[in-house]
Amino acid sequence: MSLTEEATGQSLRQIGTLVRDARRHHGLTQTQLAERLGTSQSAIARIEQGAQNLTLELLGRLSAALDSELITVGKAGPTHLRVTGGTPLSGSVTVKSSKNAAVALLCASLLNRGTTTLRNVARIVEVERILDVLRSIGVRATWDDAGRDLTIVVPDELDLAGIDADAARRTRSIIMFLGPLLHREATFELPYAGGCDLGTRTVEPHMIALRPFGLEIEAHAGEYHARVDRPGSADRTIVLTERGDTVTENALLAAARHPGRTTIRNASPNYMVQDLCLYLELLGVRIDGFGTTTLVVHGVAELDADVDYTPSEDPVEAMSLLTAGIVTGSELTVRRAPIEFLEIELAILGEMGLRYDLSPEYAADNGRTRLVDITIHPSDLGAPIDKVHPMPFPGLNIDNLPFFTVIAASASGGTLIHDWVYDNRAIHLSDLTRLGADVRLLDPHRVLVTGPTHWSAAEIVCPPALRPAVCILLAMLACKGTSVLRNVDIIARGYEQLYERLVEMGARIEVFTD
Ligand SMILES: CC(=O)N[C@H]1[C@@H](OP(=O)(O)OP(=O)(O)OC[C@H]2O[C@@H](n3ccc(=O)[nH]c3=O)[C@H](O)[C@@H]2O)O[C@H](CO)[C@@H](O)[C@@H]1O
Numbered sequence: 001m002s003l004t005e006e007a008t009g010q011s012l013r014q015i016g017t018l019v020r021d022a023r024r025h026h027g028l029t030q031t032q033l034a035e036r037l038g039t040s041q042s043a044i045a046r047i048e049q050g051a052q053n054l055t056l057e058l059l060g061r062l063s064a065a066l067d068s069e070l071i072t073v074g075k076a077g078p079t080h081l082r083v084t085g086g087t088p089l090s091g092s093v094t095v096k097s098s099k100n101a102a103v104a105l106l107c108a109s110l111l112n113r114g115t116t117t118l119r120n121v122a123r124i125v126e127v128e129r130i131l132d133v134l135r136s137i138g139v140r141a142t143w144d145d146a147g148r149d150l151t152i153v154v155p156d157e158l159d160l161a162g163i164d165a166d167a168a169r170r171t172r173s174i175i176m177f178l179g180p181l182l183h184r185e186a187t188f189e190l191p192y193a194g195g196c197d198l199g200t201r202t203v204e205p206h207m208i209a210l211r212p213f214g215l216e217i218e219a220h221a222g223e224y225h226a227r228v229d230r231p232g233s234a235d236r237t238i239v240l241t242e243r244g245d246t247v248t249e250n251a252l253l254a255a256a257r258h259p260g261r262t263t264i265r266n267a268s269p270n271y272m273v274q275d276l277c278l279y280l281e282l283l284g285v286r287i288d289g290f291g292t293t294t295l296v297v298h299g300v301a302e303l304d305a306d307v308d309y310t311p312s313e314d315p316v317e318a319m320s321l322l323t324a325g326i327v328t329g330s331e332l333t334v335r336r337a338p339i340e341f342l343e344i345e346l347a348i349l350g351e352m353g354l355r356y357d358l359s360p361e362y363a364a365d366n367g368r369t370r371l372v373d374i375t376i377h378p379s380d381l382g383a384p385i386d387k388v389h390p391m392p393f394p395g396l397n398i399d400n401l402p403f404f405t406v407i408a409a410s411a412s413g414g415t416l417i418h419d420w421v422y423d424n425r426a427i428h429l430s431d432l433t434r435l436g437a438d439v440r441l442l443d444p445h446r447v448l449v450t451g452p453t454h455w456s457a458a459e460i461v462c463p464p465a466l467r468p469a470v471c472i473l474l475a476m477l478a479c480k481g482t483s484v485l486r487n488v489d490i491i492a493r494g495y496e497q498l499y500e501r502l503v504e505m506g507a508r509i510e511v512f513t514d
Protein backbone atom coordinates (compact mmCIF):
# COMPACT_ATOMS: atom_id res chain seq x y z
CA MET A 1 0.00 0.00 0.00
CA SER A 2 1.34 3.43 -0.87
CA LEU A 3 1.13 6.05 1.84
CA THR A 4 0.46 8.75 -0.73
CA GLU A 5 -2.98 7.25 -1.18
CA GLU A 6 -3.73 8.37 2.34
CA ALA A 7 -1.39 11.15 3.20
CA THR A 8 -1.13 14.60 1.79
CA GLY A 9 2.01 16.10 0.31
CA GLN A 10 2.33 18.00 3.57
CA SER A 11 2.67 14.86 5.65
CA LEU A 12 5.28 13.52 3.24
CA ARG A 13 7.25 16.72 3.74
CA GLN A 14 6.85 16.42 7.53
CA ILE A 15 8.13 12.86 7.42
CA GLY A 16 11.00 14.06 5.23
CA THR A 17 11.99 16.62 7.86
CA LEU A 18 11.83 14.02 10.61
CA VAL A 19 14.02 11.65 8.61
CA ARG A 20 16.53 14.40 7.88
CA ASP A 21 16.74 15.46 11.53
CA ALA A 22 17.09 11.87 12.76
CA ARG A 23 19.78 11.19 10.13
CA ARG A 24 21.72 14.27 11.21
CA HIS A 25 21.40 13.34 14.87
CA HIS A 26 23.04 10.03 13.99
CA GLY A 27 25.82 11.92 12.15
CA LEU A 28 24.98 10.09 8.89
CA THR A 29 25.29 11.47 5.38
CA GLN A 30 22.49 10.77 2.90
CA THR A 31 24.81 8.26 1.22
CA GLN A 32 25.49 6.43 4.49
CA LEU A 33 21.78 6.18 5.28
CA ALA A 34 21.16 4.98 1.72
CA GLU A 35 23.73 2.22 2.24
CA ARG A 36 22.00 1.10 5.43
CA LEU A 37 18.73 0.87 3.52
CA GLY A 38 20.13 -0.61 0.33
CA THR A 39 18.92 2.36 -1.70
CA SER A 40 20.46 5.35 -3.47
CA GLN A 41 21.48 8.74 -2.10
CA SER A 42 19.06 10.41 -4.51
CA ALA A 43 16.17 8.36 -3.05
CA ILE A 44 17.09 9.62 0.44
CA ALA A 45 17.26 13.19 -0.89
CA ARG A 46 13.75 12.76 -2.39
CA ILE A 47 12.41 11.28 0.88
CA GLU A 48 13.80 14.23 2.84
CA GLN A 49 12.20 16.67 0.41
CA GLY A 50 8.86 14.90 0.73
CA ALA A 51 8.98 14.02 -2.95
CA GLN A 52 9.13 10.25 -2.66
CA ASN A 53 6.24 7.81 -2.34
CA LEU A 54 6.68 5.89 0.90
CA THR A 55 5.51 2.35 1.43
CA LEU A 56 4.83 1.12 4.95
CA GLU A 57 7.66 -1.36 4.48
CA LEU A 58 10.10 1.46 3.63
CA LEU A 59 8.88 3.46 6.64
CA GLY A 60 9.57 0.46 8.86
CA ARG A 61 13.08 0.08 7.44
CA LEU A 62 13.78 3.80 7.89
CA SER A 63 12.71 3.56 11.53
CA ALA A 64 15.00 0.58 12.08
CA ALA A 65 17.96 2.19 10.26
CA LEU A 66 17.61 5.33 12.36
CA ASP A 67 16.73 3.40 15.53
CA SER A 68 14.04 5.97 15.94
CA GLU A 69 10.42 6.09 16.92
CA LEU A 70 10.07 9.02 14.51
CA ILE A 71 8.13 6.90 12.15
CA THR A 72 6.21 4.01 13.58
CA VAL A 73 4.19 1.47 11.70
CA GLY A 74 1.11 -0.02 13.29
CA LYS A 75 1.63 1.83 16.61
CA ALA A 76 0.59 5.16 18.07
CA GLY A 77 2.71 8.00 16.72
CA PRO A 78 5.59 9.62 18.56
CA THR A 79 4.98 11.87 21.52
CA HIS A 80 5.82 15.58 21.55
CA LEU A 81 5.88 18.25 24.24
CA ARG A 82 4.69 21.83 24.18
CA VAL A 83 6.64 23.68 26.86
CA THR A 84 5.77 27.18 27.98
CA GLY A 85 8.68 28.35 30.08
CA GLY A 86 10.17 31.37 31.73
CA THR A 87 8.47 31.00 35.11
CA PRO A 88 9.96 29.55 38.29
CA LEU A 89 8.99 26.19 39.70
CA SER A 90 8.20 25.67 43.36
CA GLY A 91 7.50 23.02 45.97
CA SER A 92 9.22 19.66 46.23
CA VAL A 93 9.82 16.54 44.20
CA THR A 94 10.93 13.08 45.22
CA VAL A 95 13.71 11.20 43.44
CA LYS A 96 12.77 7.76 42.14
CA SER A 97 14.90 4.63 42.22
CA SER A 98 17.63 4.30 39.64
CA LYS A 99 17.48 2.95 36.12
CA ASN A 100 20.99 1.61 36.31
CA ALA A 101 20.50 -0.33 39.55
CA ALA A 102 17.19 -1.72 38.26
CA VAL A 103 18.70 -3.18 35.10
CA ALA A 104 21.66 -4.66 37.01
CA LEU A 105 19.37 -6.25 39.59
CA LEU A 106 17.08 -7.67 36.91
CA CYS A 107 20.06 -9.33 35.26
CA ALA A 108 21.32 -10.49 38.67
CA SER A 109 17.98 -12.16 39.43
CA LEU A 110 19.02 -14.78 36.83
CA LEU A 111 21.50 -16.08 39.42
CA ASN A 112 18.85 -16.90 42.00
CA ARG A 113 16.87 -20.15 42.19
CA GLY A 114 14.66 -18.59 44.83
CA THR A 115 12.20 -15.73 44.41
CA THR A 116 13.57 -12.22 44.00
CA THR A 117 11.31 -9.33 44.98
CA LEU A 118 12.49 -5.90 43.90
CA ARG A 119 10.58 -3.04 45.47
CA ASN A 120 9.91 0.42 44.17
CA VAL A 121 11.36 -0.29 40.76
CA ALA A 122 11.33 2.62 38.30
CA ARG A 123 8.58 2.18 35.67
CA ILE A 124 10.74 3.11 32.71
CA VAL A 125 11.17 1.72 29.23
CA GLU A 126 14.68 0.45 29.94
CA VAL A 127 13.27 -1.75 32.69
CA GLU A 128 10.42 -2.91 30.44
CA ARG A 129 12.90 -3.89 27.73
CA ILE A 130 14.92 -6.09 30.08
CA LEU A 131 11.67 -7.55 31.43
CA ASP A 132 10.56 -8.33 27.86
CA VAL A 133 13.83 -10.15 27.31
CA LEU A 134 13.62 -12.04 30.62
CA ARG A 135 10.03 -13.09 29.96
CA SER A 136 10.88 -14.20 26.43
CA ILE A 137 13.38 -16.71 27.85
CA GLY A 138 10.87 -18.08 30.36
CA VAL A 139 11.41 -15.93 33.46
CA ARG A 140 8.23 -15.14 35.41
CA ALA A 141 8.28 -11.42 36.27
CA THR A 142 5.14 -9.88 37.72
CA TRP A 143 4.31 -6.45 39.03
CA ASP A 144 2.21 -6.13 42.18
CA ASP A 145 -1.22 -4.49 41.96
CA ALA A 146 0.24 -1.05 42.61
CA GLY A 147 2.74 -1.60 39.78
CA ARG A 148 5.74 -0.82 41.97
CA ASP A 149 7.17 -4.12 43.19
CA LEU A 150 8.40 -6.88 40.94
CA THR A 151 8.50 -10.59 41.73
CA ILE A 152 10.93 -12.62 39.65
CA VAL A 153 11.10 -16.39 39.40
CA VAL A 154 13.63 -18.00 37.09
CA PRO A 155 12.80 -21.45 35.65
CA ASP A 156 15.25 -24.38 35.84
CA GLU A 157 15.67 -24.29 32.07
CA LEU A 158 15.85 -21.05 30.12
CA ASP A 159 14.45 -20.81 26.59
CA LEU A 160 17.33 -18.83 25.10
CA ALA A 161 16.24 -19.69 21.55
CA GLY A 162 13.02 -17.75 22.19
CA ILE A 163 14.82 -14.54 23.20
CA ASP A 164 13.14 -11.29 22.19
CA ALA A 165 16.02 -10.09 20.06
CA ASP A 166 14.35 -6.80 19.19
CA ALA A 167 14.01 -5.76 22.85
CA ALA A 168 17.51 -7.06 23.59
CA ARG A 169 19.11 -5.03 20.80
CA ARG A 170 17.53 -1.84 22.11
CA THR A 171 19.38 -1.98 25.42
CA ARG A 172 23.05 -2.14 26.28
CA SER A 173 22.28 -3.81 29.60
CA ILE A 174 21.70 -7.16 27.88
CA ILE A 175 25.48 -7.52 28.13
CA MET A 176 24.93 -8.20 31.86
CA PHE A 177 23.26 -11.52 30.97
CA LEU A 178 26.75 -12.88 30.26
CA GLY A 179 27.85 -13.10 33.91
CA PRO A 180 24.80 -15.10 35.12
CA LEU A 181 24.41 -17.21 31.97
CA LEU A 182 27.96 -18.51 31.96
CA HIS A 183 27.04 -20.57 35.02
CA ARG A 184 23.96 -22.07 33.40
CA GLU A 185 24.84 -22.88 29.80
CA ALA A 186 27.88 -24.36 28.02
CA THR A 187 27.08 -22.47 24.83
CA PHE A 188 24.61 -19.72 24.11
CA GLU A 189 23.86 -16.80 21.82
CA LEU A 190 22.88 -13.25 22.72
CA PRO A 191 21.97 -10.37 20.41
CA TYR A 192 24.42 -7.46 20.26
CA ALA A 193 24.02 -4.88 23.01
CA GLY A 194 22.47 -1.62 21.77
CA GLY A 195 21.26 1.56 23.49
CA CYS A 196 21.42 5.34 23.02
CA ASP A 197 23.41 6.94 20.23
CA LEU A 198 26.48 8.02 22.23
CA GLY A 199 29.16 6.85 19.79
CA THR A 200 31.04 3.56 19.93
CA ARG A 201 30.97 1.88 23.34
CA THR A 202 33.35 -0.99 23.66
CA VAL A 203 32.34 -4.34 25.15
CA GLU A 204 35.94 -5.60 25.14
CA PRO A 205 36.42 -4.96 28.89
CA HIS A 206 33.50 -7.35 29.52
CA MET A 207 35.19 -10.05 27.43
CA ILE A 208 38.48 -9.54 29.30
CA ALA A 209 36.77 -9.61 32.68
CA LEU A 210 34.80 -12.78 31.98
CA ARG A 211 37.56 -14.79 30.28
CA PRO A 212 38.97 -16.00 33.65
CA PHE A 213 35.56 -17.62 34.21
CA GLY A 214 36.00 -19.66 31.02
CA LEU A 215 33.83 -17.50 28.74
CA GLU A 216 34.94 -17.06 25.14
CA ILE A 217 32.86 -14.90 22.83
CA GLU A 218 32.83 -14.64 19.08
CA ALA A 219 30.78 -11.81 17.66
CA HIS A 220 29.28 -12.21 14.21
CA ALA A 221 26.00 -11.85 12.33
CA GLY A 222 24.52 -9.55 14.99
CA GLU A 223 25.06 -12.00 17.83
CA TYR A 224 27.54 -12.89 20.54
CA HIS A 225 28.30 -16.61 20.34
CA ALA A 226 29.39 -17.68 23.79
CA ARG A 227 31.29 -20.82 24.76
CA VAL A 228 31.97 -21.66 28.38
CA ASP A 229 34.70 -23.91 29.65
CA ARG A 230 34.21 -23.47 33.37
CA PRO A 231 37.41 -23.44 35.36
CA GLY A 232 37.85 -25.09 38.77
CA SER A 233 37.23 -23.44 42.08
CA ALA A 234 40.64 -21.80 42.49
CA ASP A 235 40.82 -18.26 43.79
CA ARG A 236 41.43 -15.67 41.10
CA THR A 237 42.18 -12.01 40.65
CA ILE A 238 40.62 -9.99 37.87
CA VAL A 239 42.08 -6.65 36.94
CA LEU A 240 39.57 -4.56 35.03
CA THR A 241 41.08 -2.60 32.17
CA GLU A 242 38.44 0.12 32.62
CA ARG A 243 36.69 1.19 35.81
CA GLY A 244 33.35 0.72 34.11
CA ASP A 245 30.07 0.24 35.95
CA THR A 246 28.51 -2.60 33.98
CA VAL A 247 31.80 -4.42 33.53
CA THR A 248 32.27 -4.40 37.31
CA GLU A 249 28.72 -5.72 37.62
CA ASN A 250 29.38 -8.48 35.07
CA ALA A 251 32.51 -9.53 36.96
CA LEU A 252 30.50 -9.57 40.21
CA LEU A 253 27.74 -11.63 38.61
CA ALA A 254 30.26 -14.16 37.35
CA ALA A 255 32.14 -14.23 40.64
CA ALA A 256 28.97 -14.67 42.72
CA ARG A 257 28.56 -18.31 41.65
CA HIS A 258 32.24 -19.07 41.18
CA PRO A 259 33.01 -21.43 44.08
CA GLY A 260 36.18 -19.69 45.20
CA ARG A 261 37.38 -16.24 46.08
CA THR A 262 37.53 -13.65 43.31
CA THR A 263 39.33 -10.37 43.78
CA ILE A 264 38.20 -7.65 41.39
CA ARG A 265 40.65 -4.77 41.08
CA ASN A 266 39.91 -1.39 39.51
CA ALA A 267 36.26 -2.05 40.31
CA SER A 268 33.76 0.78 39.98
CA PRO A 269 32.30 1.67 43.39
CA ASN A 270 29.45 3.58 41.75
CA TYR A 271 25.87 3.56 43.01
CA MET A 272 24.50 0.74 40.85
CA VAL A 273 27.44 -1.48 41.78
CA GLN A 274 26.72 -0.83 45.45
CA ASP A 275 23.08 -1.84 44.96
CA LEU A 276 24.20 -5.01 43.23
CA CYS A 277 26.63 -5.86 46.06
CA LEU A 278 23.85 -5.43 48.63
CA TYR A 279 21.53 -7.71 46.65
CA LEU A 280 24.24 -10.37 46.24
CA GLU A 281 24.92 -10.24 49.97
CA LEU A 282 21.24 -10.97 50.59
CA LEU A 283 21.64 -14.01 48.34
CA GLY A 284 24.44 -15.21 50.62
CA VAL A 285 27.51 -13.98 48.73
CA ARG A 286 30.02 -12.26 51.02
CA ILE A 287 31.70 -9.26 49.40
CA ASP A 288 34.58 -7.45 51.09
CA GLY A 289 35.49 -3.92 50.05
CA PHE A 290 31.96 -2.56 49.52
CA GLY A 291 32.19 0.95 48.05
CA THR A 292 35.88 0.65 47.15
CA THR A 293 37.84 -0.18 44.01
CA THR A 294 38.88 -3.65 45.26
CA LEU A 295 36.09 -6.12 45.78
CA VAL A 296 36.66 -9.61 47.14
CA VAL A 297 33.78 -11.93 46.31
CA HIS A 298 33.32 -15.18 48.20
CA GLY A 299 31.34 -17.10 45.60
CA VAL A 300 28.68 -19.73 46.30
CA ALA A 301 27.98 -22.38 43.63
CA GLU A 302 24.20 -22.43 44.11
CA LEU A 303 22.24 -19.33 45.05
CA ASP A 304 18.77 -20.16 46.26
CA ALA A 305 17.12 -17.61 48.54
CA ASP A 306 13.86 -15.71 48.66
CA VAL A 307 15.05 -12.13 48.86
CA ASP A 308 13.48 -8.73 49.00
CA TYR A 309 15.49 -5.68 47.94
CA THR A 310 14.76 -2.01 47.28
CA PRO A 311 17.19 -0.30 44.90
CA SER A 312 18.41 3.14 45.92
CA GLU A 313 17.48 6.54 44.53
CA ASP A 314 18.85 7.73 41.19
CA PRO A 315 21.58 10.41 41.44
CA VAL A 316 21.15 11.29 37.77
CA GLU A 317 17.46 11.89 38.21
CA ALA A 318 18.28 14.01 41.26
CA MET A 319 20.71 16.05 39.15
CA SER A 320 18.06 16.45 36.43
CA LEU A 321 15.53 17.78 38.95
CA LEU A 322 18.08 20.12 40.52
CA THR A 323 18.88 21.43 37.05
CA ALA A 324 15.19 22.09 36.40
CA GLY A 325 15.13 24.27 39.51
CA ILE A 326 18.46 25.99 38.84
CA VAL A 327 17.77 27.07 35.26
CA THR A 328 14.33 28.39 36.16
CA GLY A 329 15.66 30.35 39.16
CA SER A 330 13.41 28.40 41.52
CA GLU A 331 13.16 27.72 45.21
CA LEU A 332 12.75 23.96 45.15
CA THR A 333 13.33 20.89 47.32
CA VAL A 334 14.58 17.65 45.81
CA ARG A 335 13.79 14.92 48.31
CA ARG A 336 15.60 11.59 48.79
CA ALA A 337 18.75 12.61 46.92
CA PRO A 338 21.62 10.08 47.31
CA ILE A 339 24.18 12.57 48.60
CA GLU A 340 27.28 10.41 48.31
CA PHE A 341 26.79 10.40 44.54
CA LEU A 342 26.13 14.12 44.22
CA GLU A 343 28.75 15.66 46.49
CA ILE A 344 31.13 16.78 43.77
CA GLU A 345 28.30 18.09 41.61
CA LEU A 346 27.06 20.16 44.56
CA ALA A 347 30.57 21.37 45.39
CA ILE A 348 30.99 22.68 41.82
CA LEU A 349 27.53 24.24 41.88
CA GLY A 350 28.40 25.87 45.21
CA GLU A 351 31.55 27.33 43.63
CA MET A 352 29.35 28.66 40.82
CA GLY A 353 27.28 30.50 43.42
CA LEU A 354 24.33 28.16 43.91
CA ARG A 355 22.76 28.63 47.33
CA TYR A 356 21.36 25.43 48.78
CA ASP A 357 20.58 23.73 52.09
CA LEU A 358 20.83 20.08 52.98
CA SER A 359 18.59 18.27 55.45
CA PRO A 360 20.14 15.83 57.93
CA GLU A 361 21.00 12.51 56.31
CA TYR A 362 18.70 9.51 56.48
CA ALA A 363 18.98 5.98 55.14
CA ALA A 364 17.43 4.71 51.93
CA ASP A 365 15.22 1.61 52.08
CA ASN A 366 18.25 -0.58 51.26
CA GLY A 367 19.58 0.47 54.68
CA ARG A 368 22.89 1.73 53.33
CA THR A 369 22.59 4.58 50.82
CA ARG A 370 22.65 8.00 52.51
CA LEU A 371 19.87 10.34 51.44
CA VAL A 372 19.20 14.04 51.99
CA ASP A 373 16.64 16.60 50.92
CA ILE A 374 18.30 19.39 48.94
CA THR A 375 16.65 22.81 48.87
CA ILE A 376 17.97 25.20 46.25
CA HIS A 377 17.42 28.94 46.23
CA PRO A 378 17.39 31.34 43.27
CA SER A 379 21.04 32.32 42.78
CA ASP A 380 23.25 34.39 40.49
CA LEU A 381 25.56 31.87 38.94
CA GLY A 382 29.04 32.46 37.56
CA ALA A 383 31.10 30.12 35.42
CA PRO A 384 33.46 27.83 37.35
CA ILE A 385 37.15 28.70 37.02
CA ASP A 386 38.23 25.23 35.99
CA LYS A 387 36.82 22.99 33.31
CA VAL A 388 34.04 20.62 34.31
CA HIS A 389 34.86 17.01 33.58
CA PRO A 390 33.58 13.62 34.76
CA MET A 391 35.50 10.76 36.36
CA PRO A 392 34.56 7.21 37.35
CA PHE A 393 33.10 7.33 40.86
CA PRO A 394 34.16 8.96 43.13
CA GLY A 395 34.14 11.79 40.62
CA LEU A 396 31.58 13.91 38.88
CA ASN A 397 29.14 11.39 37.41
CA ILE A 398 29.55 10.95 33.67
CA ASP A 399 25.78 10.98 33.22
CA ASN A 400 25.45 14.21 35.21
CA LEU A 401 27.89 16.10 32.99
CA PRO A 402 25.38 17.09 30.26
CA PHE A 403 23.31 18.97 32.87
CA PHE A 404 26.26 21.25 33.54
CA THR A 405 25.97 22.51 29.97
CA VAL A 406 22.47 23.89 30.60
CA ILE A 407 23.50 25.25 33.98
CA ALA A 408 26.64 26.86 32.53
CA ALA A 409 24.48 28.50 29.86
CA SER A 410 22.52 30.16 32.68
CA ALA A 411 25.70 31.37 34.42
CA SER A 412 27.80 34.43 33.58
CA GLY A 413 31.07 33.70 31.82
CA GLY A 414 32.65 30.88 29.87
CA THR A 415 32.60 27.25 31.04
CA LEU A 416 34.58 24.51 29.40
CA ILE A 417 32.82 21.15 29.60
CA HIS A 418 35.04 18.18 28.78
CA ASP A 419 33.23 14.90 28.07
CA TRP A 420 36.21 12.58 27.45
CA VAL A 421 33.94 9.58 27.85
CA TYR A 422 31.44 9.51 25.01
CA ASP A 423 32.33 10.32 21.40
CA ASN A 424 28.85 11.39 20.50
CA ARG A 425 27.07 12.82 23.51
CA ALA A 426 28.37 16.41 23.63
CA ILE A 427 27.38 16.99 20.01
CA HIS A 428 23.70 16.64 20.90
CA LEU A 429 24.04 19.56 23.32
CA SER A 430 24.72 21.94 20.46
CA ASP A 431 20.93 21.90 19.95
CA LEU A 432 20.86 24.31 22.90
CA THR A 433 21.99 27.04 20.48
CA ARG A 434 18.52 26.80 18.94
CA LEU A 435 17.20 28.11 22.27
CA GLY A 436 19.64 31.02 22.28
CA ALA A 437 22.56 29.49 24.20
CA ASP A 438 26.13 30.14 23.14
CA VAL A 439 27.35 26.54 23.03
CA ARG A 440 30.40 25.96 20.87
CA LEU A 441 31.58 22.47 20.10
CA LEU A 442 35.38 22.77 20.11
CA ASP A 443 35.75 19.10 19.17
CA PRO A 444 33.60 15.99 19.78
CA HIS A 445 34.58 16.01 23.46
CA ARG A 446 34.79 19.67 24.46
CA VAL A 447 32.05 22.25 24.63
CA LEU A 448 32.58 25.91 25.47
CA VAL A 449 29.46 27.47 26.94
CA THR A 450 29.21 31.22 27.39
CA GLY A 451 26.41 32.67 29.45
CA PRO A 452 24.18 34.05 30.65
CA THR A 453 21.71 33.09 27.98
CA HIS A 454 18.71 35.08 26.89
CA TRP A 455 16.67 31.91 26.37
CA SER A 456 14.20 31.97 23.50
CA ALA A 457 11.59 29.40 22.55
CA ALA A 458 12.03 27.13 19.52
CA GLU A 459 10.90 23.86 17.98
CA ILE A 460 13.47 21.06 18.24
CA VAL A 461 13.49 17.35 17.45
CA CYS A 462 14.69 15.39 20.46
CA PRO A 463 18.23 14.06 20.06
CA PRO A 464 18.57 10.24 20.16
CA ALA A 465 20.35 10.32 23.53
CA LEU A 466 18.67 10.27 26.91
CA ARG A 467 20.48 12.95 28.92
CA PRO A 468 20.88 15.52 26.12
CA ALA A 469 17.16 15.09 25.40
CA VAL A 470 16.31 15.94 29.01
CA CYS A 471 18.78 18.85 28.98
CA ILE A 472 16.91 20.40 26.07
CA LEU A 473 13.59 19.93 27.81
CA LEU A 474 14.96 21.61 30.95
CA ALA A 475 16.36 24.50 28.93
CA MET A 476 12.90 24.95 27.40
CA LEU A 477 11.58 25.48 30.92
CA ALA A 478 13.87 28.52 31.08
CA CYS A 479 12.66 29.94 27.74
CA LYS A 480 9.97 32.62 27.74
CA GLY A 481 7.31 31.61 25.25
CA THR A 482 6.26 28.24 23.93
CA SER A 483 8.75 25.68 22.64
CA VAL A 484 8.00 22.35 21.05
CA LEU A 485 10.14 19.28 21.68
CA ARG A 486 9.33 16.60 19.14
CA ASN A 487 9.66 12.83 19.50
CA VAL A 488 10.41 12.67 23.19
CA ASP A 489 9.84 8.92 23.54
CA ILE A 490 13.50 8.38 24.39
CA ILE A 491 13.02 10.22 27.69
CA ALA A 492 10.78 7.41 28.95
CA ARG A 493 13.78 5.09 28.65
CA GLY A 494 15.17 6.55 31.85
CA TYR A 495 12.55 8.76 33.54
CA GLU A 496 9.19 7.91 35.04
CA GLN A 497 6.47 10.54 34.84
CA LEU A 498 9.00 13.33 34.42
CA TYR A 499 6.56 15.75 32.77
CA GLU A 500 3.82 15.11 35.31
CA ARG A 501 6.22 15.73 38.17
CA LEU A 502 7.53 18.94 36.60
CA VAL A 503 3.95 20.09 36.05
CA GLU A 504 3.21 19.45 39.74
CA MET A 505 5.96 21.96 40.50
CA GLY A 506 4.39 24.53 38.24
CA ALA A 507 5.93 23.78 34.84
CA ARG A 508 3.66 24.26 31.86
CA ILE A 509 4.12 21.16 29.71
CA GLU A 510 1.53 19.64 27.42
CA VAL A 511 2.00 16.21 25.90
CA PHE A 512 0.61 15.68 22.41
CA THR A 513 0.86 13.31 19.47
CA ASP A 514 0.40 13.94 15.76
C1 LIG B 1 23.25 0.59 32.68
C2 LIG B 1 24.35 1.42 33.23
O1 LIG B 1 24.73 1.27 34.37
N1 LIG B 1 24.85 2.36 32.44
C3 LIG B 1 25.90 3.25 32.90
C4 LIG B 1 27.23 2.56 32.71
O2 LIG B 1 27.32 2.12 31.38
P1 LIG B 1 28.52 1.16 30.96
O3 LIG B 1 29.10 0.48 32.15
O4 LIG B 1 28.01 0.30 29.86
O5 LIG B 1 29.55 2.21 30.43
P2 LIG B 1 30.70 1.94 29.38
O6 LIG B 1 31.40 0.68 29.73
O7 LIG B 1 30.16 2.05 28.01
O8 LIG B 1 31.62 3.16 29.75
C5 LIG B 1 31.30 4.40 29.25
C6 LIG B 1 32.47 4.89 28.43
O9 LIG B 1 33.52 5.22 29.31
C7 LIG B 1 34.71 4.63 28.89
N2 LIG B 1 35.48 4.37 30.11
C8 LIG B 1 34.82 3.95 31.23
C9 LIG B 1 35.56 3.71 32.40
C10 LIG B 1 36.96 3.92 32.38
O10 LIG B 1 37.66 3.71 33.38
N3 LIG B 1 37.55 4.33 31.24
C11 LIG B 1 36.84 4.56 30.09
O11 LIG B 1 37.41 4.92 29.07
C12 LIG B 1 34.28 3.40 28.14
O12 LIG B 1 35.26 2.97 27.21
C13 LIG B 1 33.05 3.89 27.44
O13 LIG B 1 33.34 4.54 26.25
O14 LIG B 1 28.28 3.43 33.01
C14 LIG B 1 28.33 4.62 32.22
C15 LIG B 1 29.53 5.39 32.71
O15 LIG B 1 29.39 5.67 34.09
C16 LIG B 1 27.03 5.41 32.39
O16 LIG B 1 27.06 6.47 31.46
C17 LIG B 1 25.84 4.54 32.09
O17 LIG B 1 24.66 5.21 32.47
Ligand SMILES: C=C(OP(=O)(O)O)C(=O)O
Pocket (backbone or CB within 6 Å): 172, 173, 195, 196, 198, 399, 466, 467, 494
Ligand atom coordinates in the same frame (compact mmCIF):
# COMPACT_ATOMS: atom_id res chain seq x y z
C1 LIG C 1 24.31 6.36 29.04
C2 LIG C 1 23.32 6.06 29.84
O1 LIG C 1 22.82 4.83 30.08
P1 LIG C 1 22.95 3.44 29.28
O2 LIG C 1 24.19 2.78 29.78
O3 LIG C 1 21.70 2.73 29.71
O4 LIG C 1 22.99 3.77 27.82
C3 LIG C 1 22.63 7.09 30.66
O5 LIG C 1 21.92 6.69 31.59
O6 LIG C 1 22.79 8.29 30.40
